[in-house]
Amino acid sequence: MDCSYYDAHVCRSCRWLEMAYADQLAAKQQRVASTLPDMAWLEPVASPEEGFRNKAKMVVGGTVDAPTLGILDPRGRGVDLRGCGLHDPRLRAALPVLAELVGTARLTPYSVPDRRGELKHLLVTVAPSGELMVRFVLRSTEALPRLRKHLPALLSALPVEVVSVNLQPAHKAVLEGPEELLLHGGTLTMRVNALDLHLRPQSFFQTNTAVASRLYREATALVDAAAPATVWDLYCGVGGFGLHAARPDRTVVGVESSEQAIGSARLSAASLGLPAEFVAGDATAYALGSPAAPELVIVNPPRRGIGPDLAGWLEASAARHVVYSSCNAETLARDLTAMPSFRPVSTRLLDMFPHTDHHEVLVLLTRA
Structure with missing residues (x-):
């Protein structure tokens, strides 16, 4: 992508702009892979190089x-x-x-x-x-x-x-x-x-619609392959993962701290006629206060990761699978260390943020 602002040193936010895009993907993959435990990697998902921010x-x-x-x-x-x-x-x-x-x-x-x-x-x-x-x-x-x-x-x-x-x-x-x-x-x-996902003013939504669409498709394929009857979508935002995974024979519960995001998710579920419930609250507190675990848990936390309390709960729970979407490989690696009973089955890098070192990683974990 050519950028006159970058060339004039007016804005240098796209720090990798001078690197060929194929090299950006390779460098990002190598950096993330070196941070995480040894695991099988699928082909990375590329983004449009320009015009991708919504x-x-x-x-x-x-x-x-x-x-x-x-x-x-x-x-x-x-x-x-x-x-x-x-x-x-x-x-x-x-x-x-x-x-x-x-x-x-x-x-x-x-x-x-x-x-x-x-x-x-x-x-x-x-x-x-x-x-x-x-x-x-x-x-x-x-x-x-x-x-x-x-x-x-x-x-x-x-x-x-x-x-x-x-x-x-x-x-x-x-x-x-x-x-x-x-x-x-x-x-x-x-x-x-x-x-149709409904977005309210203070609701979070991924800034790269094309890659977000692929992220939801990839996660849904992982959920469907595991065929769970019960799913939690923690840090669900407006319900993108949970609504994609909802099926008539599958119970889906989404949890998010933002009331506006939960309102958006509930509106989407109702308008789509999907069997999904959405709860406003802290993801960790919801899990720790629940009498039983679902078969599969989707987590899409902020950069800080899910943290030791939720990771410890998942490790001790009866959940069989975790689909983890992460924007920070370092906190993902820390969380995986706290869940030794779960084995990474597949991992894919999705380039949500071209021309920077930021990344999105989707991991399927299955209890060994």
Whole structure:
């Protein structure tokens, strides 16, 4: 992928950009394999090299009449990256319209050095259908009346399904706050492998739709081959793994700490007519408090991994299989060490994040 921002040293986030993509995959595979115990590896899953990101997380800088959408430089000043080649082209097309709205609605960009201003970030997600979710991260509700006034113009200019305001008043580098104000719509429909997954503003979804689709297909094939009657999907997010694995003769329970994500998962299950239950709560606490284990457990934890308590519970449980999706090989290796009764049967690298050293690994573990 050619990138003028990278060549000009304006943005160097894609640290592996100068490496041929085939070499990136090989290096990533070698690095991950050297971190994990010896196991059988399937062919890695490649990603499109550009236009793969379904979400743009743009820091807003500059001035109200000349806003920048992108990142901050070392001095805390805005650097405009509206043409970033990682983004889905439909995101790139939407960003100039949103930048114009910043000026029209007088949404003063937040200045980090001066600790003044209102608009901190624009978070924009595109569905496979091309519809958009737009979130404005503001420091207060001061600009809400103006944003509401100009909302009809935004809706006529772009295929926007959801608009919300996230309130993040703190003077610190935090992407968003806990409070979300919905201005339009409710959920964005992410159609993945013929399943409609409903995404609410604060729900997590993988940023690479093509590779996420393959990840769900791979995991579903592993679950179906094991043919369990009972499945847990821990750290389930909006229910991608659990909904793909649901069958009329299979009981699926998903657990996630985010209430918004669970609401999304329940809506998806109901609209699809799938036999899956979703519970808001801590994954480890749910497992430790359950009277019995399922036959198979899917885990998709954050970078910190599942941790010793859940790994110890799995080791001592009656579960026969674990499907582990990991974005951190180091914590995955630690968790596997805590579950010596489980043997890795198959492992695959999925390149969710080209041009970086980040990775996604899918492992099937079966009790020896």
